Amino acid sequence: MEGDILIIEEHHKKVAGQIAEMICDEVYHTKGKYIITVAGESGSGKSETAASISNEFKAKGIKCYIFQQDDYFVYPPKTNSKTRENDINWVGAKEVKIDLLDNHLKSIKRGNNKIVKPLVVFKDDKITEETVNMDEYKIIIAEGTYTTLLKNVDKHIFIDRDLHETIEARRKRNREKQNEFLEKVLAIEHNIISSHKQYAEIIITKDYNAILNKKEKDHEKN
DSSP, rough: TTTTTOOOOHHHHHHHHHHHHHHHHHHHHSSEEEEEEEEOOOSSSSHHHHHHHHHHHHTOOEEEEEEEEGGBSOOOOOOOOHHHHHHHGGGGGGGBBBHHHHHHHHHTTTTTOOEEEEEEETTTTTTEEEEEEOOOOSSSEEEEETGOOSOSSSEEEEEOOOOOTTTHEEEEEEEEOHHHHHHHHHHHHHHHGGGGGGSSSSSEOOOSOOEEEEHHHHHHHH
């Protein structure tokens, strides 16, 4: 999304290093593209973590491309906010063209390196499109609140921080007005997104350490 502002801090860099170490062998041994997601609630640090993972692999000579879920919203940001205000039931995964993003990832997995994708221009509140070439990228990262729902993925990562623990990050980002209505939106999102944690293979804890989810640990033992 054009106009997005990232505030990358040391804990984002630290956990990115941990994740790179956890998945590097799989990346090297995977034919074709290796696809990961970074999901979590608003203000949990998804964009910053995705960018930090990309930087970590770039230092190893491996290029990453980041798909932002924000580009796949049905409506551009300001229009989407108004739609929420008119109907609070609009809040949820239906706000996002998840199937379109998943189809783009499937296409990449099948060897298609040219993708025509939506592009949100925040300041103009509009959605355009762009053509991206995947030739030079080994790792594809899809980041956003609902990206754990994506199927054409090698590894799902979930940031385990809720709306009460992301207040300061949301204030720093200052993308939305911090008011009572936003708190209602975040509460709805929390109820939806918190259930997605169980589907992730890697969990980023509240103190920003990367650990394997229990099901992944059990799989490794077997």
